[in-house]
Amino acid sequence: MFSRIGAAQKGLYNHAVMWSFFHKLGSPPWLYDIAGSILRWLLPVTIMALLVGAVWGLLFTSPDFRQGNSYRIIYIHVPSAVVALAGYYVMAIAGAVSLIWRMKMADVAMKAAAPIGAALTFIALFTGALWGKPTWGTWWEWDARITSMLILLFLYLGVVALYEAFDNKEAAGRACAILSLVGMVNIPIIYKSVDWWYSLHQPASIKFSGESAIDSSMLYPLLLMIGAFYALFTCCLLMNMRAELVQRESRTAWVRKLVKQDGAH
Amino acid sequence: MYFDSLQAALSMEGHGSFVWVAYLITLLIISAILLLPALRRRRLLRRIATELARQESGYATGKGAR
Numbered sequence: 001m002f003s004r005i006g007a008a009q010k011g012l013y014n015h016a017v018m019w020s021f022f023h024k025l026g027s028p029p030w031l032y033d034i035a036g037s038i039l040r041w042l043l044p045v046t047i048m049a050l051l052v053g054a055v056w057g058l059l060f061t062s063p064d065f066r067q068g069n070s071y072r073i074i075y076i077h078v079p080s081a082v083v084a085l086a087g088y089y090v091m092a093i094a095g096a097v098s099l100i101w102r103m104k105m106a107d108v109a110m111k112a113a114a115p116i117g118a119a120l121t122f123i124a125l126f127t128g129a130l131w132g133k134p135t136w137g138t139w140w141e142w143d144a145r146i147t148s149m150l151i152l153l154f155l156y157l158g159v160v161a162l163y164e165a166f167d168n169k170e171a172a173g174r175a176c177a178i179l180s181l182v183g184m185v186n187i188p189i190i191y192k193s194v195d196w197w198y199s200l201h202q203p204a205s206i207k208f209s210g211e212s213a214i215d216s217s218m219l220y221p222l223l224l225m226i227g228a229f230y231a232l233f234t235c236c237l238l239m240n241m242r243a244e245l246v247q248r249e250s251r252t253a254w255v256r257k258l259v260k261q262d263g264a265h
Numbered sequence: 266m267y268f269d270s271l272q273a274a275l276s277m278e279g280h281g282s283f284v285w286v287a288y289l290i291t292l293l294i295i296s297a298i299l300l301l302p303a304l305r306r307r308r309l310l311r312r313i314a315t316e317l318a319r320q321e322s323g324y325a326t327g328k329g330a331r
Contacts, residue, residue, distance in 0.1 A: 069277035239302035
């Protein structure tokens, strides 16, 4: 009897905590501050991890027995491609939340994710071309994996451009959210492209189940770089959101207070 | 370290130009996506500060007050 009341109260309490969390998420000054305190430690950690991973992959691993040294591009190519895809989920889910619940901060997150995703997709394509030349003998091939990644780049750039095209930012947010949701169909195509179609691109070397087709001396720096690129995306997302919040809220009391504090030191 | 000399690390048995250009361009793009939002926020804060200062001086001298 008592335990049931306790459970009900606990449930009510959890409910309240959850709602206050959502409430805070919707509060620009809270989001601005929390993003700032995350960045204070995450940004140096990210830069360190990127440097260590890059030097490890470039200078301290053995060359691939078949591809030689060109394979060292893997340490930036795979992480940027993986996070470019993950970033699309962030953008599309944020778009859906802003579309359904009219949550302003979700719109800020969606707009912040698009240019970072575009940059990462560009890195994946560019490094892929540089890797393809010595390995396949061509910079570019209109093959399923590469073409679907190019479409991903256009989707990201499309969201950036569409947002700028509207004077009414509320309509811009809605249009961009719809574009990113429609673009979701491209994501499984990218994942499955190397299995569904005959492709020059090799299938995934890292598997969650079963043994990876990559030696652990190459796997560890690769995993470090994947982690570092996820952290990089998070940092850039938070920084973009902070800048966007200052712009949107420039006439509010909390931004004015922030400006005064900023000028004081 | 895998390579015996700086020369070997730069040439990477012929693949050096591909690998180093890939890393260099990546470095440039990562620097840009980290620096641009920080600069944008700085610029916005400075613009708002000058705007506030102008408003306040306007009120003080009676000019610009509505």
